[in-house]
Amino acid sequence: MSYYQNNSFLGNIPAVTRNLLIINAIVWLACFVLQYSGIYLFNILGLHGFASGYFYIYQLVTYMFTHVDFWHLFFNMFALYMFGRVLESYWGQKRFLIYYLVTGIGAGIIQALISFYSPVPIIGASGAVFGILLAFGMIFPNVPLYLMFIPVPIKAKYMVIGYGLLELYLGFSNRTGDNVAHFAHLGGMLFGIILILYWRKHGGNWGNNRSNYLQTFKNKLTGLFKKKPPKINIHKRSETDWAYNARKANETREIDRILDKIKYSGYDSLSEDEKKKLFEAGKK
Numbered sequence: 001m002s003y004y005q006n007n008s009f010l011g012n013i014p015a016v017t018r019n020l021l022i023i024n025a026i027v028w029l030a031c032f033v034l035q036y037s038g039i040y041l042f043n044i045l046g047l048h049g050f051a052s053g054y055f056y057i058y059q060l061v062t063y064m065f066t067h068v069d070f071w072h073l074f075f076n077m078f079a080l081y082m083f084g085r086v087l088e089s090y091w092g093q094k095r096f097l098i099y100y101l102v103t104g105i106g107a108g109i110i111q112a113l114i115s116f117y118s119p120v121p122i123i124g125a126s127g128a129v130f131g132i133l134l135a136f137g138m139i140f141p142n143v144p145l146y147l148m149f150i151p152v153p154i155k156a157k158y159m160v161i162g163y164g165l166l167e168l169y170l171g172f173s174n175r176t177g178d179n180v181a182h183f184a185h186l187g188g189m190l191f192g193i194i195l196i197l198y199w200r201k202h203g204g205n206w207g208n209n210r211s212n213y214l215q216t217f218k219n220k221l222t223g224l225f226k227k228k229p230p231k232i233n234i235h236k237r238s239e240t241d242w243a244y245n246a247r248k249a250n251e252t253r254e255i256d257r258i259l260d261k262i263k264y265s266g267y268d269s270l271s272e273d274e275k276k277k278l279f280e281a282g283k284k
Contacts, residue, residue, distance in 0.1 A: 020080060031068055043121055045063060046121025050116055099195060102195055104127050
């Protein structure tokens with residue numbers, strides 16, 4: 001029996017994080033090469049504003065794997081490598097992948113709403129990466145992190161809060177020449193915190209409660225397509241049964257009298273009150 005151990009750099013990275021790194025690199029390379037043939041792949045895969053006329057639903061996924069600038073790709077993938085592998089090891093492959101996609105799609109929705117009519121495509125994994133930073137700060141709040149040019153460590157929770165406030169400020173300041181999708185970053189963090197809080201309340205441990213979690217989701221989804229029984233309106237009467245029956249009998253006799261009058265004297269012989277009673281009876 002032979003045994004092979006993969007000691008390569010990529011082989012030591014958890015599977016989902018590794019595959020995300022590879023896919024992003026391949027799409028970047030394709031964008032870089034094809035542009036010299038006049039094919040601008042980032043216009044096809046990038047996310048356009050919902051009302052721009054260029055939006056397609058698949059772009060909510062493809063935009064987060066698309067980069068044009070190498071350094072944009074490098075910094076996003078560096079953050080994914082640093083923090084994503086930790087979260088994947090903590091959560092497991094399935095939960096980490098779900099989280100990555102939900103935060104990335106959520107970030108795209110927020111930014112596409114902000115850029116509702118803009119035909120300029122939104123690209124990059126930054127929204128999902130900011131979701132990962134948010135998750136790391138919530139799960140490992142007191143882990144010390146170092147930023148470039150800052151020689152002292154900063155706790156993860158404070159770094160996440162600082163990043164969030166900075167993106168909020170930059171998003172609303174709307175500086176000239178700023179082509180960064182700040183609201184996508186905020187959207188990734190927003191959807192991240194919603195998903196984490198939901199898991200904490202309902203998900204429990206993913207490995208132990210996964211089947212229950214999926215079954216609950218399946219039941220809710222199935223319930224949307226079940227035919228609901230018609231509602232039965234039950235009217236409560238303020239009068240007794242005897243009074244109700246007596247009133248109905250009087251109404252019936254009055255309508256019979258009016259119909260007899262029409263039979264022998266014609267409709268024009270009716271008074272306005274009789275016509276009104278006949279009209280009201282016809283609506284019941």
